[in-house]
Amino acid sequence: MQKRLGNQNWAAKALCTLFLATIAQLENSAAQAEFNHPGIAHSQASIDFVKAKIASGEEPWASAWKSVQASRYVDLDWRPQPRARVERGPYNNPDIGSSEFSADANASYQHALQWALTGNEAHARKAAEILNAWSSTLESVSNHDARLLVGMEGYEYCNAAELLKHTWDGWPQTEQATFEKMLRDVFYPIIKDFYPSANGNWDAAMLQTMLAMGVYLDDQSMFDRGVDYYLNGKGNGAVRNYFKPSGQCQESGRDQAHTQMGLGFLACTCEIAWNQGVDLYGAYDNRLLKGFEYTAKYNLGFDVPYEPYRSFEGRYHYKSISDDSRGRLQPIYEKVLNHYENRKGLEAEFTRQAATKLREGSDGRGSRGRRSGRSGSSALGTLMFSGQVHTMEVRK
Numbered sequence: 001m002q003k004r005l006g007n008q009n010w011a012a013k014a015l016c017t018l019f020l021a022t023i024a025q026l027e028n029s030a031a032q033a034e035f036n037h038p039g040i041a042h043s044q045a046s047i048d049f050v051k052a053k054i055a056s057g058e059e060p061w062a063s064a065w066k067s068v069q070a071s072r073y074v075d076l077d078w079r080p081q082p083r084a085r086v087e088r089g090p091y092n093n094p095d096i097g098s099s100e101f102s103a104d105a106n107a108s109y110q111h112a113l114q115w116a117l118t119g120n121e122a123h124a125r126k127a128a129e130i131l132n133a134w135s136s137t138l139e140s141v142s143n144h145d146a147r148l149l150v151g152m153e154g155y156e157y158c159n160a161a162e163l164l165k166h167t168w169d170g171w172p173q174t175e176q177a178t179f180e181k182m183l184r185d186v187f188y189p190i191i192k193d194f195y196p197s198a199n200g201n202w203d204a205a206m207l208q209t210m211l212a213m214g215v216y217l218d219d220q221s222m223f224d225r226g227v228d229y230y231l232n233g234k235g236n237g238a239v240r241n242y243f244k245p246s247g248q249c250q251e252s253g254r255d256q257a258h259t260q261m262g263l264g265f266l267a268c269t270c271e272i273a274w275n276q277g278v279d280l281y282g283a284y285d286n287r288l289l290k291g292f293e294y295t296a297k298y299n300l301g302f303d304v305p306y307e308p309y310r311s312f313e314g315r316y317h318y319k320s321i322s323d324d325s326r327g328r329l330q331p332i333y334e335k336v337l338n339h340y341e342n343r344k345g346l347e348a349e350f351t352r353q354a355a356t357k358l359r360e361g362s363d364g365r366g367s368r369g370r371r372s373g374r375s376g377s378s379a380l381g382t383l384m385f386s387g388q389v390h391t392m393e394v395r396k
Contacts, residue, residue, distance in 0.1 A: 035223075036395060037166040038116075039275040040159050040212045041268065044167075045390045047116050050383060054117065060359055060382050067379035073103075073110040076122055080104045080130040082137035088145040098149055101141075104130050105153035108160035113384075116163050124168045127160050132175050135182040141190060147198075150190045151205025155268060158183070158212035165216070183213050188222070196235025197315045200250045201262035203229070203237020208268040215272060223276070230269055230280055236312045239266065239280075243287050247294030248304070250311055253318020257325040259295055264332035267292075271335055277395045281339050289348060292336050296350035299327055300357070329354050334381035342389045355382075 038044060053061035068074070081104065083097030092098055108130040115124035134157070141150055161179055164171045191206040207226050214223025230239055242250050242262060251259040266288060270280040281288055298304045298321065306321040333355040340346040358378035 034395065035215050035218055036276055037215075038162050040155075040162045040215050040272050041275075042113075042116070042159075042163070042384060043275050043390065046384070046388050047167075049388060049390070051117055053387075060386055064359075064379040064383035064386070067377060068110075068383055069114075071110060071377065073107045074114050074123070076126055078107050078111070078126060078130070080107070080133040082133040084137055084139045086138065086141045086149070087143040088141070088149045089143045090145060092145065094143070096143075098145075101134070101149065102153050104134060105156040105160075109156040110380075112160040112163040116167050121168070121170065124164060124170060127164055128171050128175065131157065131161055131164070131179055135175075135179040138182055138186055141186065146190055147195050148202050148205055150187050151202065151207075151209050151265070154183075154187050154191070154209035155205075155212045155265075158209065158216045162212075162216050180217060183217060188213060192225070194229060194233065194235050194237065196233070196237075197311070197313045198236065199254060199258060199262075199311070199316060200236035200238075200242040201258050201265060203233065203235045204242065204262045204265035204269070205237075207237060208265045208272065211269055211272040215276060226269070227273060227278060227280065230266070230273075231283055234312060236316075237262065237266070239283055239287050241312060242266065243291040243294075244307065244309075245285075245287070245290065246305060246307075247287075247290035247292075248306060248309065248321075249291055249295060250309060250316075251318075252295070252298070252306065252321050253309055254316070255322045255324035256295070256299055257328065257330070260299075260330040260332055263288075263291055263295060263336075264330060267332060267336050270339070274339070274392055277392055279392065281344075286340070286346065289336065289340050289346065289351070292333065292351045293348060296329075296333065296354040299329055300350060300353055301327065302350075329358055331358055331378035331381050333358065334378070335385040338385045338388050342387060343391070358382075 036043065038047070050061065054065050081100040083100065085096070086098055086101050087094055087096035088098035089095070108127050111123045111127035111130070114120065115127060161176075165176060187209070191210060194206050195202045207230055210226035211223055214220070214226060229235075232238065233241070236242060236250050249259045249262065251262055270288060273280040294304055304321070308317065308319045310317045333351050337348050337351045337355045340348045341352065359382055361378070
């Protein structure tokens with residue numbers, strides 16, 4: 001009898017051990033999901049599409065390409081300026097390495113994109129040089145705007161790394177591991193809990209970088225955390241809080257520059273998700289499109305309705321729409337226009353007008369003001385997102 005009980009206990013323990021091991025294996029596979037690569041801002045299909053348009057000399061890609069190549073950020077003489085400790089205070093004051101962090105983020109992304117589109121390895125090496133300089137040096141990002149800074153620029157660092165890792169064999173694994181460590185040990189702890197009570201562009205910035213990091217790191221739980229916050233988050237940057245059903249934005253009563261920042265970051269978030277088979281663009285009856293249409297319409301000179309808006313926890317109460325920076329269109333409209341009109345066949349009248357106006361005024365200088373939408377000149381948006389009709393990427 002005792003022997004039988006002993007055998008039964010042993011069997012029960014073995015089953016329990018097997019069950020726990022299975023759960024651990026499932027959790028590990030969930031944390032290390034198989035993502036589409038490259039798959040942050042650009043898929044391989046979208047890159048191939050742009051390469052074909054450049055080769056054929058078709059417009060508007062030909063003119064946009066010429067403008068992008070004129071940017072100072074694609075100069076092969078670019079020298080990164082990494083810092084061990086970066087600080088960004090309110091409105092970038094103090095600026096201790098913050099501007100260098102931002103400029104190098106843009107340069108790394110643009111050089112990686114030049115590599116992907118031209119096959120010129122000098123650009124790949126330059127992108128890797130910038131990424132390696134920062135990942136082997138940076139120890140902390142701090143002060144008031146740390147979350148905003150990492151949210152704005154982490155997206156571009158991840159895009160650069162994603163393109164190098166999956167389209168070039170010249171970036172050593174040891175250097176990739178150092179970059180990954182920077183993402184996990186420096187970037188992620190800063191943004192993982194968002195900033196719910198701040199104006200919504202803060203959450204929006206962190207969302208784009210969280211999804212970008214999730215893809216680059218093949219980290220499903222990180223990716224899902226961002227997706228869930230976009231859809232259900234309590235803060236001002238979650239899609240139902242940033243936009244009323246009318247399209248009015250949480251920051252419409254603040255100024256039009258910050259409003260467009262938030263819009264641009266959320267659009268980047270949606271594009272990443274789309275490239276991974278998740279449709280955030282369509283959430284809550286295409287709420288993002290409504291936000292873009294409302295903001296574009298107002299900034300094109302038309303009247304829009306407005307309701308006084310009290311933000312999450314009542315921190316901000318904007319009683320009337322703001323005309324501060326009205327009419328100063330930011331380069332954020334191309335990818336949204338492409339998605340809703342080209343992919344989905346929906347009307348995006350004012351978004352289209354804004355994109356067209358930006359194309360006509362693009363000078364290729366690649367302005368990098370704090371409120372530029374973090375994508376350089378409007379030419380880059382035209383180049384990479386105009387006419388992209390590819391269907392949603394499906395996870396392999």
